[in-house]
Amino acid sequence: MRRFLPLLLSMCWISPTFAIDPIEMSNPALQERYRNLSHELRCMQCQNQSIADSPVGLAGDLRREVRQLLEEGKTDREIRQHMKDRYGDFILFRPEFSPRNAWLWITPILFLLIGLFVAIRIIRQRVTLAPTDGSNPDDSGHEGMRDR
Amino acid sequence: MKRFLLPAFFFALLVAVLYVGVQRAPQKAVIPSALIGKPAPAFTLPVLGSPGEFSESAMRGRWYLLNVWGTWCPECLNEHDMLLEIARSDTLPMVGLNWKDEDSAAMSWLSQLGDPYDVVAVDRDGEVAIDWGVYGAPETFLVDPAGIVIYKHVGPLNREVWQKQFLSRLPTERSSS
DSSP states (O other), X not given: OGGGHHHHHHHTTOOTTSOSSOOOOSSHHHXXXXXXXXXXXXXXXXXXXXXXXXXXXXXXXXXXXXXXXXXXXXXXXXXXXXXXXXXXXXXXXXXXXXXXXXXXXXXXXXXXXXXXXXXHHHHHHHHHHHHHHSSOHXXXXXXXXXXX | OGGGHHHHXXXXXXXXXXXXXXXXXXXXXXXXXXXXXXXXXXXXXXXXXXXXXXXGGGGTTSOEEEEEEOTTOHHHHHHHHHHHHHHHHTSSOEEEEEESOOHHHHHHHHHHHOOOOSEEEEETTSHHHXXXXXXXXXXXXXXXXXXXXXXXXXXXXOHHHIIIIIGGGSOHXXXXX
8 A cells, every 4th residue: 555655646646636736717708718718629730629738739729819818809709700610610619500400400309209208199099098097997907906 | 900000110210310410420420610701811921941921912813722730740741741641742832730730840841751831820829710610630621713722621631532522622624733
């Protein structure tokens, strides 16, 4: 156990406070928006990391771009649009609704409605079938009583 | 029998969707450019190896290629012979965008391997590359005389890509010459 102590101690260093780019913006509000935006934008080179998490050069350039746009007084929406104009929808981890991806948003609702429709039909069928099931509805009732 | 009809239909539909998805998977690895059909982003940058500046508006009225490269990029070395071949064919002018590189390294690269570019603009901090939506070198843009981005290829150029994706998009009298 003691052998591993240095290793364990060194792990204490690994903490989310050690961000890749511990940049301070000119005011806390901007800092907060910078943090949120940089987690929402995809690093196009590594593709499954946000630019906040990625150490590659391009992610650093994009973080700088976001900081510049924030300092220029651009809104979050404008900054997302700025990135989308250059890199396409793919850069946004939370894609916006557009005609191109409409089916992605609509199909789950569509399938839910189809499922609901099928379920209602099956339930209706059962309800209408139930009384005609046995030749004598009283019999089934008695049977249930006897079982108990 | 009739009760299997609907599930069978949905199964066939699922097979069709998955088949198309798998067939198209290789193309999906490449993210299409958001700039296609839009004006090429304006820039003015220093020229590699000379004191002047280059602006993309200088290319207005001509078809041209914009090739993003860096000496740190191994795939750029792979496509270099193809770039030289394109330059020799004299099909259209080629602008190099030297991306996040050292001038000295870029210049010795060109003097050793040959220089396919009509002009090389130096984008040392990657500002212009962001405007062009560049995410990995090499990338090659085809821009028309009106300054509209017609096509972008990500990855090294080869003869097949050149013929299928670039020459086919050029007006015929140009591609035949």
